[in-house]
Amino acid sequence: MPRSRSAPTIHDVAAAAEVSVSTVSRVLNAKEDVAAATFARVQGVIEALGYESSMAARGMRSSSTQVIGLIMPDMDHSYGIEVIKAASRVITGTAYDLVAMTCGSKHHAERGRWQQQRVRRLNGTITDGVIVVVPDVASFDTDYPLVAIDRMVAGATYASVSSDNQGGALAVMAYLLGLGHTRIGYVDGLEFLESAAHRRAGYLAALEAAGLPVDPSLIQPGDFKRSAGRVAMRHFAALADPPTAIFACNDDMALGVMEEAQLLGIKVPEALSVVGYDNVPEAANARPALTSVDQGIEPMVQMAIELLLELISGRERGGDSARMQEQIKMPSRLVVRDSCMTPAPRPDRQMPSRKATAKPVAAQPATAQQATAKSIKKGGEAPLHA
Amino acid sequence: MPRSRSAPTIHDVAAAAEVSVSTVSRVLNAKEDVAAATFARVQGVIEALGYESSMAARGMRSSSTQVIGLIMPDMDHSYGIEVIKAASRVITGTAYDLVAMTCGSKHHAERGRWQQQRVRRLNGTITDGVIVVVPDVASFDTDYPLVAIDRMVAGATYASVSSDNQGGALAVMAYLLGLGHTRIGYVDGLEFLESAAHRRAGYLAALEAAGLPVDPSLIQPGDFKRSAGRVAMRHFAALADPPTAIFACNDDMALGVMEEAQLLGIKVPEALSVVGYDNVPEAANARPALTSVDQGIEPMVQMAIELLLELISGRERGGDSARMQEQIKMPSRLVVRDSCMTPAPRPDRQMPSRKATAKPVAAQPATAQQATAKSIKKGGEAPLHA
C-alpha cells in the first residue's frame, strides 16, 4: 500500500507487487533476468503508483544517471543563451537529459571556485559528465568526464572545443583591409578571456601583415556589453583622425557602436563600417544588418556533447579515453551583410599615398568572401578557414 | 589521508581532521555547537582537500538542498529564453542555486508525462522546490513546493503566476480600433495553451464590444513560430478584402508577418499595421520597430521565485502555506513603436459609413496609451490594466 501522501519509493512498489526491492530495481533497469510475468506485474504497479525513481538515490549508487550537466557563467550575454539553446537541441534524441546550472553574475575570481564546486557537486553524483562553458580555471578536479566550450586558459588539462577566434578576426580584417580601410578601430573584450585575446591577436597580426601601424588610440577596452560599444564609439568619434571602420569583439558591442554612431549622426556604412563577432540573431535584424563572424555555436556544442558522450561511454567501459584532453578547434566564417563599405575619400585631409588597396592578409580576397557569405542564407556550410 | 585519486568524501575529511563524520557534517552546515578550534581545523582540511559535499547524498538525507529547479519545455521560443534569463538574474543574491531542465521538443501529449517525471525526480531530491514553465497538466504529484509560470489549465491545483493575457489583447485591440482599423487579422497560437486562448478571447471580445463582425477568414492558426506568421500573411494578402492591421499572438509570428509583407511589397506600417505580443528584444530591433505587449517576464519570474521561496520556508517550518494554490496574475502593458498607423483610405472600394473612429473598447483612449508607451523607454512602470 502506498504511503498515503508522500511520493512512493521503491519499497512501496515492491510491497504492492509482492516482490523484493531488488526485483523492482531489476525491472527499473531493464535487466534480463526477470520472469516476464513478474516484469509485467511490477511494471503495472509502477504505472499505477506513478512511481519515479529518485535521481539522488539512483545517482549515488549507480555510475550512470543518464544526465549531463551544463555549467555556465551568467546568461546576460547572448552567447550563453545560444549555447544553452544549441545544447538542448542537440541533446534531443539522445538518451540523456540536460541540466543547466548558472552562477549568477559573480566576479571572475569567485567564478573559478564556483565552477569547481559545481563540477564536483554534479559530476558522478547526478550527472555522468559535464560541459563547462568558458571555464575560468585551467583544471578541474573530477573523476568524471568533462569537456569545456571555449576554454579560457591555454594549458588546460581538460578536453575542450573552441572556435578559431584568431582566424575569424583575420578574416574580418582581410575583408576590411580589402575594402580599403586603413584606420580600423578595435573594441576589445574582457582581457582574461582567451577568445578575446585571440581576436585581438588576429586584429594586431592583420595590421602588421598589412604594414599598418598599431595606433593605441584605436584600441578601446570593452566588456562585451552594448554599453561598452557606445562609449568606445564616443571615444572614436572624438579622435582627431577617427577610424573609418570599427571591429568590435562581439556583436553586442558592435550594436552599441552602431547605436551611438546613429545618435552622433554618423551614417553606417557610408561614413563608418562596423563588424561584430558571434553572429547573434540580432545582427541580422539590425539596421543596417551587421556583418559578423559566425562561430557556429551549434556545431561546436554538438561536437562538445558528442565528445562528452564518448568519454562517458569510454569511462563506463573502464578505459581512459585518449580523447580526455583533446583540444578541438572549430572553423568560423565571415557573414557579410550591410554594415560595411569602401571608405569615402576625405578631401578635408591630405590623402596619404598608399597602394590601390591595402594588402589583404588572408588567403581569400574580399570578393570571394562576399560570395561565401551570400551562400549562408541558404544554409550553405562554407568554412572560411580551418 | 585522502584516497589517492577519487574525489574525497566526508570520511576522508573526518579522518584527516581526526574527528568524526558528524562533526564534519556540523561544520558543513555551520551548526552552532562546534568548538571554534575544531571548526577551524575541519574547515582547513576541507579547503586543503578541496572537498565538496555530494549533492545527491546531501539531498537524500536532508530536507534542504538550497537549489531550486526550473522545468521548461523546449527552448526554441524566445519566451523560454527570457524566462531562464530572468530566473538566473533573480536567483542571484539569494542563497539558492538554480538548475534548469529542458525536455527537447517533445509533443504536447508526452510533455505532460515528462514534466511530471522531472518534478518527481527533482523535487525533494536535489531540489527544494521547482518552477515549471507552461505546464501541460492540471496537477502535479509532489510533496514539495511548486509554482507554475503561465499555467495552461484552468483548474490547476498548484500555485501559479501568469500574465493578464486577455487584458493585453484588449489593449492591443483598443489601440488598433482607436487608430481606425476595422478589419483586423488575428494570428492565433497553439490552441491548447491558456495564454493563447485568453489572447484570442480578448481579440474577440474587443471586436464584439466595438460592434464589429467576426470574420473567420481573418483568424489564422499559428504555432508561435516565425514561419506561421509568414503563411498567415500570405493568406491575408490573398483575401478579397484584406485586413489593414494584423495582431499576432506572439512576436515571432508578428515578425514573420512583417517579413512576408515586405516580400509581398506591402509596406508596414503605411499599408499594414502589425502588432505582436511578448515584447522580445527582437521587437525593438525590427524594422519598423514592432509594437507589442510587454508581459514583464522578469517581474513575473521574480514573483514566482519569491512565492516559491516562501512556500519552501513555510514547508520547512511545518505549516502548509495558504499560498500553496495562489493564482497570481500580472499586468502587462502595450509598448507602442513604429509598426502601426491609421489605415489609408481606400478609394477603390466603397467607403462603409461608420462613426469617425470605431468605438474604443478599453478604458483608456489610444492617445493615453501612446503616452503610457512613451514612458516605457525611460523605464517607467505604467501598467495598462490590473
Added chain:
DNA sequence: CTGTTAGCGCTTTCAT
C-alpha cells in the same frame, strides 16, 4: 561539545 548509530532510496553482490 563530540562520537555512535540509524537510516534516506537505491543498486549490487551473493545466496538461494
Added chain:
DNA sequence: ATGAAAGCGCTAACAG
C-alpha cells in the same frame, strides 16, 4: 529467477 544484505555519502537523533 528472486531475495537478503551491504553499502553509496550524507544528516539527524541520541548518547555521553
